[in-house]
Amino acid sequence: MVYRRTQQVVKRLAARRSAILAAARETASEGGMAAVQIAPVAVRANVAAGTVYRYFPSKADLISELIAEVSRDELAAIRRAADAAPGPSSALAAAVTTVAVHVVTHRKLAWGILAEPVDVDVTDSRLASRRAIASEIDLRIAAAVRAGHLPAQDTAMAATALLGALNEALVGPLAPDNLDDPGRMRDAVQTATLLALRAVGVMDARARGLVVQAALPAKMLVGA
Amino acid sequence: MVYRRTQQVVKRLAARRSAILAAARETASEGGMAAVQIAPVAVRANVAAGTVYRYFPSKADLISELIAEVSRDELAAIRRAADAAPGPSSALAAAVTTVAVHVVTHRKLAWGILAEPVDVDVTDSRLASRRAIASEIDLRIAAAVRAGHLPAQDTAMAATALLGALNEALVGPLAPDNLDDPGRMRDAVQTATLLALRAVGVMDARARGLVVQAALPAKMLVGA
DNA sequence: TTCCGATCTGAATAGGTGTTCAGTTTTTCA
DNA sequence: TGAAAAACTGAACACCTATTCAGATCGGAA
Numbered sequence: 001m002v003y004r005r006t007q008q009v010v011k012r013l014a015a016r017r018s019a020i021l022a023a024a025r026e027t028a029s030e031g032g033m034a035a036v037q038i039a040p041v042a043v044r045a046n047v048a049a050g051t052v053y054r055y056f057p058s059k060a061d062l063i064s065e066l067i068a069e070v071s072r073d074e075l076a077a078i079r080r081a082a083d084a085a086p087g088p089s090s091a092l093a094a095a096v097t098t099v100a101v102h103v104v105t106h107r108k109l110a111w112g113i114l115a116e117p118v119d120v121d122v123t124d125s126r127l128a129s130r131r132a133i134a135s136e137i138d139l140r141i142a143a144a145v146r147a148g149h150l151p152a153q154d155t156a157m158a159a160t161a162l163l164g165a166l167n168e169a170l171v172g173p174l175a176p177d178n179l180d181d182p183g184r185m186r187d188a189v190q191t192a193t194l195l196a197l198r199a200v201g202v203m204d205a206r207a208r209g210l211v212v213q214a215a216l217p218a219k220m221l222v223g224a
Numbered sequence: 225m226v227y228r229r230t231q232q233v234v235k236r237l238a239a240r241r242s243a244i245l246a247a248a249r250e251t252a253s254e255g256g257m258a259a260v261q262i263a264p265v266a267v268r269a270n271v272a273a274g275t276v277y278r279y280f281p282s283k284a285d286l287i288s289e290l291i292a293e294v295s296r297d298e299l300a301a302i303r304r305a306a307d308a309a310p311g312p313s314s315a316l317a318a319a320v321t322t323v324a325v326h327v328v329t330h331r332k333l334a335w336g337i338l339a340e341p342v343d344v345d346v347t348d349s350r351l352a353s354r355r356a357i358a359s360e361i362d363l364r365i366a367a368a369v370r371a372g373h374l375p376a377q378d379t380a381m382a383a384t385a386l387l388g389a390l391n392e393a394l395v396g397p398l399a400p401d402n403l404d405d406p407g408r409m410r411d412a413v414q415t416a417t418l419l420a421l422r423a424v425g426v427m428d429a430r431a432r433g434l435v436v437q438a439a440l441p442a443k444m445l446v447g448a
Numbered sequence: 449t450t451c452c453g454a455t456c457t458g459a460a461t462a463g464g465t466g467t468t469c470a471g472t473t474t475t476t477c478a
Numbered sequence: 479t480g481a482a483a484a485a486c487t488g489a490a491c492a493c494c495t496a497t498t499c500a501g502a503t504c505g506g507a508a
Binding site: 116119127130134151153156166204 | 339340341342343347350351354355358375377378380381382384385386387388389390391392393396397398399400412415416419420422423424425428
């Protein structure tokens with residue numbers, strides 16, 4: 001054996017891998033998944049097209065990992081926000097608001113991860129991503145139900161529907177325009193969150209209160 | 225002028241056009257939009273691939289018209305159901321139930337029309353389709369608000385979110401399995417409809433009643 | 449310094465499907 | 479019946495981008 005991966009090399013390899021993923025993420029954020037093509041991503045990451053294949057077996061794997069990464073970040077943010085809340089209802093509201101804020105602030109990326117047509121099959125990672133977020137919301141709904149704050153219900157379907165409502169209202173093609181305007185964005189987030197919370201049975205008045213409370217911490221997360 | 229389109233020919237042309245569209249629709253129903261390729265559709269419609277292009281300028285046009293057609297049918301069903309209802313709340317419930325029943329009974333088609341990746345750009349027709357359905361729901365929500373049955377709200381976003389909830393819960397990748405089983409299907413439709421109605425502010429108890437009432441007519445529509 | 453394997457490069461390749469079009473068939477009408 | 483026009487056929491083409499791979503370069507050990 002005359003060659004061994006030195007620490008330095010290991011680091012550089014890892015850095016390159018990250019660079020490629022980051023390039024893919026930036027590209028998706030700017031131009032949607034359609035823009036995530038091997039050649040442009042490679043250029044952005046300062047490598048040749050062929051090099052991408054030394055790090056990812058295929059484009060599908062690259063995009064899958066991009067989806068997984070974004071999904072992990074989002075999940076972490078949701079947990080952070082929810083765990084900081086004083087009770088189950090607040091936690092749910094915080095979780096939902098966090099999702100809402102995240103998707104409006106990264107609409108193209110969110111759309112790309114959720115539903116934008118891609119030429120490779122990323123069904124599985126999209127499913128996993130959805131499942132992860134939905135499970136987390138499911139847990140929070142279930143906790144609120146146990147606390148007697150919400151009516152008994154099919155929490156899995158409730159979580160799914162809640163996210164569907166949020167996504168369609170905020171990132172789907174029928175989402176309001178001018179969501180880049182901070183004021184409109186805040187309104188949209190609050191309105192959508194209110195709808196989502198009412199869907200699972202939070203009473204209207206209570207929901208409004210929770211939304212307003214939850215909005216601040218979630219807003220702060222954006223800067224982080 | 226030595227050639228004129230005779231009535232017979234006009235009919236045959238129209239029939240062929242319909243046959244091609246029908247073939248596309250069947251193909252989409254069975255295999256999703258991904259299966260809608262020119263060659264297979266042409267075979268199914270008993271024409272050559274080239275002939276498709278005498279009726280539709282491009283695959284994008286073919287699919288766009290497929291989307292528009294399905295959308296028209298759906299809209300008509302919604303209106304029929306809602307108009308038959310005794311009051312604004314019932315009308316809304318009937319409309320929502322109709323959508324729910326339609327999407328669960330034609331899940332692949334619904335998914336294809338809503339969100340499945342397609343290799344051609346059908347953004348516009350998808351948008352138009354969503355907009356048409358959403359507008360109709362919007363109207364119904366607004367009517368219920370005017371009647372004092374629902375709190376004042378952003379009816380446009382409410383309609384969008386409501387449909388998002390329904391679609392995600394019933395046709396999205398997280399929808400329950402075994403929706404082919406009639407019992408499960410009925411449960412899923414009722415649960416999703418309940419969630420959707422609560423989102424726009426229908427009180428829980430009232431919503432349950434409306435859902436049960438609306439379910440029957442909507443079920444009947446399926447057979448029609 | 450020198451050698452060898454790992455890594456990188458980027459032009460060439462591959463594969464799949466929408467689209468075209470030259471030739472064939474069908475239809476109309478004098 | 480014959481001629482002209484429309485309609486149809488289906489094999490060939492075009493296009494696009496993921497993927498490959500032979501050669502160039504880099505990094506580590508003796």
